[in-house]
Amino acid sequence: MKEIYDGKWSWKRRAILIHYEDYVIAASMHGMPHGGGALANSFPGHFCIHFKDSTTHRSKSLDLSHQVMVHKAGGLLTPYIKQLExxxxxxxxxxxxxxxxxxxxxxxxxxxxxxxxxxxxxxxxxxxxxxxxxxxxxxxxxxxxxxxxxxxxxxxxxxxxxxxxxxxxxxxxxxxxxxxxxxxxxx
The missing domain is CATH 3.10.450.100 (NTF2-like; domain 1)
Known part of the structure; x- marks a missing residue:
């Protein structure tokens, strides 16, 4: 995972596509291990994947940067931005x-x-x-x-x-x- 972040852990969001069975789902991720739940796999913690209208696990609020990346992944960035306040x-x-x-x-x-x-x-x-x-x-x-x-x-x-x-x-x-x-x- 570090490869897509130039070899460093990062909080920067990335637009991604999740492939599940016959579905392709627009999503957003960051590349920073955090929190508990570390496995014996050299990844110290977990990372988050957000979908449309997902909230953060800490503040329970929408994260605009994740929502932007979800819409970017889905090819809907321009209409999403046009409706923002x-x-x-x-x-x-x-x-x-x-x-x-x-x-x-x-x-x-x-x-x-x-x-x-x-x-x-x-x-x-x-x-x-x-x-x-x-x-x-x-x-x-x-x-x-x-x-x-x-x-x-x-x-x-x-x-x-x-x-x-x-x-x-x-x-x-x-x-x-x-x-x-x-x-x-x-x-």
Missing amino acids: PKQIVELFFVALNQQDLDLLTHIYHDQTGDGVKLLEQVESIRLAKQKNTPTVDGPLVYELPLSFLVKEKNKREVGSFYTFRVKRESPTSEWKLESLPLNLIQ
Whole structure:
């Protein structure tokens, strides 16, 4: 299993297909052994496979990054993203950076300057700071969400950052897109 993760255990999600009898089922997995139940097989614990609407065993909530990979495996990524709420689009930005997934980033941001590639090349990980965030604008066409988060650039230490994400759509029936990216993350 380490082969699909460049020889290292990883929490990064992967879109997978489960073959069972005559069925092919879209799913998502990560490559990090965790928890109990280790067998004598050089795999210290278990790893998780998620299906559509699966919840995590710890928080009992849907994991957006797993749901994205399930839909990607099933060939339904674009329609899935088109129906997401603006707050989920912002969350998907964090997923795209942590997964190093340019395809995912281009689904939520029209990158005409290569900014997305720059972020993916330089950001190793990014995570929200533990605090409640309230949108400053929550309308039918524009949504703004100020967030504090921690970002780790490659070969640097993790630092705190702040950015107000602005998500827009052309009409009440069109999909939400990020208006810009927090380029202040990379110096």
